[in-house]
Amino acid sequence: MGTSQRSGCPINLTLELLGDQWSLIVIRDIMFGRRRHFRELITKSEEGIASNVLADRLRRLVENGLLSKRDDPAHKQKAIYSLTEASIELVPLLVQVGAWGRRHTPADPVLAKRAKQLEEGGPKKWKALMAHLRASHIGPPSA
Amino acid sequence: MGTSQRSGCPINLTLELLGDQWSLIVIRDIMFGRRRHFRELITKSEEGIASNVLADRLRRLVENGLLSKRDDPAHKQKAIYSLTEASIELVPLLVQVGAWGRRHTPADPVLAKRAKQLEEGGPKKWKALMAHLRASHIGPPSA
DNA sequence: CCCAACCAGTTGCAATATGCAATCGGTTCC
């Protein structure tokens, strides 16, 4: 799946990276669900991702610059996954995915609440969220 | 793949419908590439979709209300595929997919040109495009 | 010190999906 390069269309290239059932779910959980470790992603997964698939997706997302991985200083075995600038810039895309899902799928109103707030908050709110994510995943600019 | 219902999250439900390598490519080609027939989608496909996969995706997209299918009055064998209101409302989502791809993938500048224009045109331009698509795919409101 | 719980994955296997090329029965054009 690596260097396929079906075409240079930006939509196609994005789908080659993220067009599967799980990649955006993993990013959603890290972005909105505050998960940072493998175990958290597995055990708190609403959709029940399999551990081998999660391992594969995390590896590929890191490989493609959508996540970064580092050791947890407090625990030799724990790995901390963080969003990168590239994945933080998926916020507007995810907002539109949520907005469409809210209107055209039988989405649970409770789960759709955050999607609705982000959608109605507009670009201003998205940018605030993105700034917040940068602070907690990438750290201050001079760090 | 039918009634999986992994969760009621709007992002998840959207990915269950459209989260694969080809569905959004097919919609992109119908939406921006003015393809309306099976043959057009196959022979003019930049990415080279296989005919069995295209047949499957068209069937599923029709089944899920993202496309409609009708007979071509001018040719007994031809089927005309049209966008529906649901897929026309994917415009903002596709704009964001294109916008992200333009920034974060090695997209061809020529192919990225329309993505750039739509992105920079803002919601006003998207709505104009959506109105145009409604006119040519769904027909006038009182028809 | 010891053991249970926890850590990030890996392995094996069956089921499913994809990619590819050839082909089908029917239609239309010349």
Next chain:
DNA sequence: GGAACCGATTGCATATTGCAACTGGTTGGG
């Protein structure tokens, strides 16, 4: 009447997914 065109379908090799069990190592409490 024959070639080109129509929307698919078929058969087959390969790749991906889902599931459950398991691995080697770490940590914290008693």
